[in-house]
Amino acid sequence: MSRRSFTAAQKLLHWSMAVAIIAMLFIGVGMVATLAPIHADLVALHRPLGVVILVLALIRLGLRLRRGAPPLPADLPWWQTLSARGSHVLLYALMIAMPLVGWGMLSAGGYPIVLHGAWQLPPILPQSNLLQVILRQSHRWLGLVFFAVILLHIAAALFHGLSRRDGVFSSMVRGR
Amino acid sequence: MLRRLLGTDGPLLVPAIVIALVLGALASAFAAVAGWFDPGRLTPARMVDALGRRGGDPVGHRRNHAKGVCFTGSFAANGAGTDLSTAPMLAAGRYPVTGRFAIATGNPLAADGSARVRSMAVRIVAPDGQEWRSGMNTSPVFAVATPAAFFAMVQAAMIDPATGKPDPQAMPAFIATHPETGAFLAWARSAPWTASYADQAYYGLNAFILTDARGTGRPVRWSMRPETAAAAVAPDTIGADVLAGDLAERLARGPLRWTMVMTLGQPDDPTDDATRPWPAGRREVVVGTLVVDAAQDEAHGPCRDVNFDPTILPDGIALSDDPLLAARSASYATSFDRRIAEQVRR
Numbered sequence: 001m002s003r004r005s006f007t008a009a010q011k012l013l014h015w016s017m018a019v020a021i022i023a024m025l026f027i028g029v030g031m032v033a034t035l036a037p038i039h040a041d042l043v044a045l046h047r048p049l050g051v052v053i054l055v056l057a058l059i060r061l062g063l064r065l066r067r068g069a070p071p072l073p074a075d076l077p078w079w080q081t082l083s084a085r086g087s088h089v090l091l092y093a094l095m096i097a098m099p100l101v102g103w104g105m106l107s108a109g110g111y112p113i114v115l116h117g118a119w120q121l122p123p124i125l126p127q128s129n130l131l132q133v134i135l136r137q138s139h140r141w142l143g144l145v146f147f148a149v150i151l152l153h154i155a156a157a158l159f160h161g162l163s164r165r166d167g168v169f170s171s172m173v174r175g176r
Numbered sequence: 177m178l179r180r181l182l183g184t185d186g187p188l189l190v191p192a193i194v195i196a197l198v199l200g201a202l203a204s205a206f207a208a209v210a211g212w213f214d215p216g217r218l219t220p221a222r223m224v225d226a227l228g229r230r231g232g233d234p235v236g237h238r239r240n241h242a243k244g245v246c247f248t249g250s251f252a253a254n255g256a257g258t259d260l261s262t263a264p265m266l267a268a269g270r271y272p273v274t275g276r277f278a279i280a281t282g283n284p285l286a287a288d289g290s291a292r293v294r295s296m297a298v299r300i301v302a303p304d305g306q307e308w309r310s311g312m313n314t315s316p317v318f319a320v321a322t323p324a325a326f327f328a329m330v331q332a333a334m335i336d337p338a339t340g341k342p343d344p345q346a347m348p349a350f351i352a353t354h355p356e357t358g359a360f361l362a363w364a365r366s367a368p369w370t371a372s373y374a375d376q377a378y379y380g381l382n383a384f385i386l387t388d389a390r391g392t393g394r395p396v397r398w399s400m401r402p403e404t405a406a407a408a409v410a411p412d413t414i415g416a417d418v419l420a421g422d423l424a425e426r427l428a429r430g431p432l433r434w435t436m437v438m439t440l441g442q443p444d445d446p447t448d449d450a451t452r453p454w455p456a457g458r459r460e461v462v463v464g465t466l467v468v469d470a471a472q473d474e475a476h477g478p479c480r481d482v483n484f485d486p487t488i489l490p491d492g493i494a495l496s497d498d499p500l501l502a503a504r505s506a507s508y509a510t511s512f513d514r515r516i517a518e519q520v521r522r
Contacts, residue, residue, distance in 0.1 A: 022202075026209050032510075033211040033219050035323040035503035040487055040495055043505070077183040109512070110482060112307045118264075118491035120305055129481060133517045147206060154202070155195045162191035163184045 232283025244278025246477025289414030
């Protein structure tokens, strides 16, 4: 069975998460680079938004495994097929890993993981300097990799939509 | 050739331009937010760099208040704070505390008498896991009101590698151009020196907002008032390493206590300027007693790996509009990440 388009739920998740994740990357890179009062607001937003992204990413992974994706065009050069498959695996991995690494990093650093007011998440790791250092560095570098992969993803989508016009771009935009 | 490589029969130029514009805009915005175009921006990294250049070797240590000692104890709330705030550790009861006394220095080996300001940091944990972290100083007001002024003050204290000392003109010049340091300097000139952490009052410096069960917010500054009477000494008689020993000696005889006082601000009292004292006579509410039971060497003590970030607050206590709070949080996090990494590398 092959469809030309993603399901409505998949499209809704894709576009809402696109906004959330890009906002999240800007919040993250901005909050560590400023001493201004907005730092506190950005940190307070970063944690709950990360949890929202994690939950949505898990739902989305479930949908992808159950409903699949429209097939890539058969005439796509092999290296583009490979890049598409690889980058999608990487994007899913990062969507799920980034919030978990952040959560683990705060756990290992001995911080309370405050979402809002009295709402807190439990630590998922024991307090550990070694883990804190590894996860803190990973969070930073994975964030930069995530942004770079998103840029490539956008470039590829625009290439499909504007040059190849092969239905790949519209499979995430139009109705069925 | 290019078309075959890309696998397209469609246009190339216009898509290439659109892609370049979209990616260029996103990447530029990202770099701008990250401060990569703006090397002059006052970032947490620059602040922590400067703090670490005030003498001694701070590697593996806090970049400010670098020399200290851990303590453990409890906060015995009397329940009076529940009218003001929903914070769970203000409900009558006893809550565990991990804390730290320190001197305000960048040098972990500084002489105890070399620092005018001392500090107490606490982490109070409620049964539901909420935490209240606070870093308090012996000065009732802070020397500066903004992160930029603090950075300028730290720069004035930075060691000149050529002389091994700060530029002798720098601090007088800083003070001359920063009249807001007046109240702090008046305290520094007049407050008695003592040879103990135990007989000092500690002030939360920044204003916070207490929020009660009905959602009403009230500005507050809090302080810890010692039960121990202050014993004034001449500053030059304070030994290089007496404070930790004095603390251990006193604790061997029994716990030390501080009364925690909430001073409630009136609508016109400044909440965004830690250099300005509030008028005398503001309503004060005693919310409990801090009991310090034991002290531990920092190198192996339970406070070593705690970031006493004053923006870590329970529900019922919120940040005010004081610009120092976010700056403290951002700088402490950077200082924490660095020293933890340095400790791991050792």
